[in-house]
Amino acid sequence: MKIGILREGKTPPDKRVPFTPTQCELLKNTFEDLELVVQPSPIRCFSDDLYTQKGIVLQEDLSDCDVLFGVKEVPIKDLMADKHYFFFSHTHKFQEYNRPLLKAMLDNGLKMTDYECLTRKDGSRVLGFGRYAGIVGAYNGFRGLGIRLGRYELKPAHECDDFEELKEELKKVDLPNIKILLTGSGRVARGAEEILKLLELKELNVEEYLSQESFQEPVFCRADADSYVKHGQGKEFKFEDFFKNGGDYVSDFEKFYKSTDMFIAGHFWDQSSPVFFTQEDAKRDDFRIQFISDISCDIADPIPSTLRPSTIADPFYDYNPQTGSEESTFSSDKNISVMAVDNLPCELPKDASKDFGSHLVEEIVPLLFSNDADGIIERATITNGGKLTSNYSYLQDYVDAYKG
Numbered sequence: 001m002k003i004g005i006l007r008e009g010k011t012p013p014d015k016r017v018p019f020t021p022t023q024c025e026l027l028k029n030t031f032e033d034l035e036l037v038v039q040p041s042p043i044r045c046f047s048d049d050l051y052t053q054k055g056i057v058l059q060e061d062l063s064d065c066d067v068l069f070g071v072k073e074v075p076i077k078d079l080m081a082d083k084h085y086f087f088f089s090h091t092h093k094f095q096e097y098n099r100p101l102l103k104a105m106l107d108n109g110l111k112m113t114d115y116e117c118l119t120r121k122d123g124s125r126v127l128g129f130g131r132y133a134g135i136v137g138a139y140n141g142f143r144g145l146g147i148r149l150g151r152y153e154l155k156p157a158h159e160c161d162d163f164e165e166l167k168e169e170l171k172k173v174d175l176p177n178i179k180i181l182l183t184g185s186g187r188v189a190r191g192a193e194e195i196l197k198l199l200e201l202k203e204l205n206v207e208e209y210l211s212q213e214s215f216q217e218p219v220f221c222r223a224d225a226d227s228y229v230k231h232g233q234g235k236e237f238k239f240e241d242f243f244k245n246g247g248d249y250v251s252d253f254e255k256f257y258k259s260t261d262m263f264i265a266g267h268f269w270d271q272s273s274p275v276f277f278t279q280e281d282a283k284r285d286d287f288r289i290q291f292i293s294d295i296s297c298d299i300a301d302p303i304p305s306t307l308r309p310s311t312i313a314d315p316f317y318d319y320n321p322q323t324g325s326e327e328s329t330f331s332s333d334k335n336i337s338v339m340a341v342d343n344l345p346c347e348l349p350k351d352a353s354k355d356f357g358s359h360l361v362e363e364i365v366p367l368l369f370s371n372d373a374d375g376i377i378e379r380a381t382i383t384n385g386g387k388l389t390s391n392y393s394y395l396q397d398y399v400d401a402y403k404g
């Protein structure tokens, strides 16, 4: 089998890689029948030289490869017929901007396996960049807060060489006795929690956190949906039911917005679930939140101050709760300052790639050399031989309606 690693072609270019040079070397040493080549790239976080130093051949034309691995969407013009591709296609949730890509995947007869859809037997996702989104998102939040309070300055995460340097920067953080709320329980929330723990902040449970207006030191609390939503008819909260019937639940976030200074949003939010707070809530005198690091980054609905995603180059903006509109960054104490970068793992591409690639090496590549007994690749394969696979046949009318 010949595997090729694609040069990222999306604009703006992504520096991440599916496999680091060391992981490529490991794969070659593990699978005797594996040939592995890398398409040269001037923008990857690991240079071409680092691949060749590990004995990996650079090859511009990947047309003799059987399987191709990338990270982001492959430009339509670069798709090669009949290959087996792995990348994030962002097509299976009817993403309009990628409808032409889905059509091209079918027209080219590709086998396309989407990283986002790779799930284990128990339904848990195999791959994701969430941990580093959480790490960078929380870091960016503390960076922004430092600027807003005029207390300390941190280097932007994307200017740090790696996580180790970012940890060094964190030592400059000097917080007043604020209360910090982190929402969620997935990879993003756990990544954000790593930063809070590196800062050696005191962790409180929800009850302790809500019991006092302030403490003798900065504190944080991680809350899950069972604390910030409740059943609309007063029934007991059950996660399983909430995930299925989010519309039966209402927000129970008021107690948090009245007693939180900094909100790090790391939850997963479903369209049917209640919003955290409304613009009207944010106008209230007892609405206390001053800074929101919105890693979840669902635009406008659940957290009204997240008016738009921000960029790595320009990560912060202010939201004026009275007008509901955006204002210059850190322009008033009455504003809520927002961090809403939507491609956070790109700020630490080396670490994020290493983490991602290690799961790919351990859990996915071996399946290419076996019969994929648990159907992990099969379940994540959206198109094959010019057709949608049975799991994704719900996209048929949608793709047929494309007239581009």
Ligand SMILES: NC(=O)c1ccc[n+]([C@@H]2O[C@H](COP(=O)([O-])OP(=O)(O)OC[C@H]3O[C@@H](n4cnc5c(N)ncnc54)[C@H](O)[C@@H]3O)[C@@H](O)[C@H]2O)c1
Residues within 6 Å of the ligand: 125, 128, 129, 130, 131, 133, 184, 185, 186, 187, 188, 189, 225, 242, 243, 246, 266, 267, 268, 269, 270, 273, 294, 295, 296, 297, 340, 341, 342, 343, 344, 345
């Ligand atoms: N800003 C960025 O760069 C960036 C990067 C990665 C992820 N994200 C976003 O962060 C969010 C969290 O991602 P993650 O990787 O932690 O996800 P995850 O899949 O690791 O975890 C999701 C968690 O949410 C729970 N959950 C499932 N359905 C839910 C529901 N309806 N309501 C509440 N909780 C539910 C699950 O039990 C799980 O614990 C997602 O919205 C994701 O799109 C943002």
